[in-house]
Amino acid sequence: MNKTLRLVGMAALAAVLEGCGDGSGPHGVGQELIVAIPADVETFNEYQSAGEALENAIIDLLYPTLFEEQPDFTERPPSFAPRLATEWQFSPDRRTLRVKLRQDAVWSNGFRVTADDVRFTLMAQKSEEAGSLFVEQKAAIRGLEVLDSFTFLAHYSRVYPYQLMDLNDGHIVPANAWSATPFSQWPHADFTKELVSCGPFRLASRIPQQTTILERDPHHWCPARLDRLVLRVIPDAAAQVGQLLAGQIHFIPMVPPRDAARLRQSDTVKVVSYPSRLLGFLAWNHRHPALQDRQVRRALTLAINRAALVEAVYLGHAKVAAGPVLSSMWAFDRTLSPLPFDPAEARRLLVQAGWRDSDGDGILDRDGKRFELELLYPATNPMRAQMAVLVQADLARVGVAASPRPTEFGALMARQDAGEFDAVLTAWEEATKVDLGSGWATAAEQAGSGNFFGYSNPELDRVLADVGAAPDIERTRALLARAQQLIVADQPVTFLYEAQQIVAFSSRLRATPNPALVFFDIASWHMVPP
């Protein structure tokens, strides 16, 4: 058997066990961590969730995945360590994956976690009736064959680099408890009542909109050192900061940059920032006559002082983005760097494209039409409001009149989908699975697509199609680099920033939050005496 096709996880198991709460910690002595969350958890069933990052992180405390994705995406596509699965191995043709599950995993209602749970989970993920957001992602997994209670085969319809990742995405849910609810009722069913879970924590009590208390599950194979995790809903960011400083809470998963410096001055608080996966950009509508010209889009990028914008808004907690792949990702093309801030060159390119200030009013015009743009941003986002004003000022200096327009989020999404906008200040969370196709390939239907701005480059489409069929990671890396070069040359959007995530916590907490997941390795977290 080809060694490169064998992916046996025993070595990684040792690494994870090293970080696992191995029972040596001081649990059982009132170890409690109080975490501030800005909004209540809406559901503990991932297959009802809209995919909000913090909610997913909380669900991860209650439900297992097959494998543990490692935060090594900076160097290579993420590797996996054992979690519910202890061993896995691909067949020589890579169309079948044999997975062995651990035998000591138990649901909170006493049932064992078995291969039937994994098969039931895949059925839920592939169910259109259940309203699953995973249907397309799981399309290449034809089905699951249960060999015995703890062994199954996953059958794939094709071979591609992300087979393991696609199988792993989504948490395993209890067939014994949830199969009683038909999939057609899942979109409206309440799974919180008598929640059956299998994580380092289990639900202890819950007062909606106020407090959810998770307690350590003593039967979990990797027992947590914390006894209780208290999730307190505190919508106001200033109140979160005040309560952390006063010692009333212990952990804030997302600190606004403006508060980071104040928190750093405190002896009782630790502030950690690390590259998040948030990519911010200014999307230009390619249906707009002026914005169809890539030289014009390039000029607009050159006209915006992105370094100053990032510094003013993020106060050092972000960097200027160079392209569609985050610079912290393995697939980032290191030959790329952000376009410079060069208003003179921007003016030259605009003149070259026929834009001149013929009436001397300070605004460029062509064929009697002034270069005016409406700049949309979400009304509830004060940082984007600040960015919109800075962009407006920079564009005004080269003769482009941009009008910032705060827009209610639902209305903003509707206008995006309908293509009724000139420019939108937006951001998206990049996945560790580098997939440029969903955001940058020519979209068959723009409504609801990542490529809502209508960008199209046939050469890029060809490269991205090749990425999907690439047999190995080196070929994938080369193709992704080519794709990034094409996108940056076209400037379909102005790449603005790669934000950092700022986490603040009590200096009594020993924790290792990281960019993969805010509660990564929570089993080892613990509090020390003051």
Next chain:
Amino acid sequence: MRSVALRRMAASLVVLWAVATGTYALVSLAPGDAASRITDPRLPAAARERWRRDFGLDRPLRARYLSWLAATVRGDMGISWQHRRPVRALLAEALPPTALLTGLGLLTETLGGLAIATWQAMRPRSRVDRALTITSLLAYAMPSFAVGMGLVWVFSYALGWLPASHMLSPTAAASGWARLGDGALHLVLPVATIGLTGMGALARYTRGSLLEEQSQGYVLAARARGCSRRRAVLTHALPNAALPLVTVLGLSLPVLVSGSLLVEVVFAWPGMGQLLLQAALARDIPLLMGGTLVGAAAVVLGNLLADVSVSLLDPRVRP
């Protein structure tokens, strides 16, 4: 009198229907819907379409409205799209905390406002009167979130005397006096915020009415008969000056059910204001409509109670 009551009830039902229909139309026709919350660019359009279908958003507006109306008439407010729980249960959970907070807030505001105004009216144009006038104006002008945050900084963060947010501590006892005490401590700052900000306006309003009443013949006659200023103000002028306050308080009744949003956000109070704000942002139409109906019913009831109270207290306005 009976026919008047019946006419008012019929008019109230029409108002409720009109508010509900208008709100349903506005919320449904506004751009965006429940699927707008799915922002992951990797998800294809089909995933969002499935969400729309699950919530019935693929049906025509008229069909959706008629289904909702028929269910509501039967007493079924539906399932919240956001929380996957019955709307009635969610409202039943959020109403008591809001009623408790705003009820105590209104009580503090009313008693405090009346006390200050009476004190001032008995010493018009004195230094104390001027000082209280300026203080009332300041309290009136200050936004409630600023007052709330100020109180939190002083009494919770700096002095550590009171909890900064929520209804209960995470470690609160399950029942008994300890739990009651814990709840009472959590009420102090949000109630004080509502009371202090409302007190200023009420004191300004009542002081003016009291001074006006004091110049009326019946008060002057009482004074001429040897009645003390204190007695003249408390027993003669105050009941008449307080009449318009009944209307003001009646109109405040909707706040008891719809909540004081800013105060609820600052103090993380799990009430109606926060629940409905989240519902609006998530385009959760069943929950939003349930909250709207309850709020509209409170407006109608508040008006009715105010009218009845005024007519009972003042024979001149009886039909």
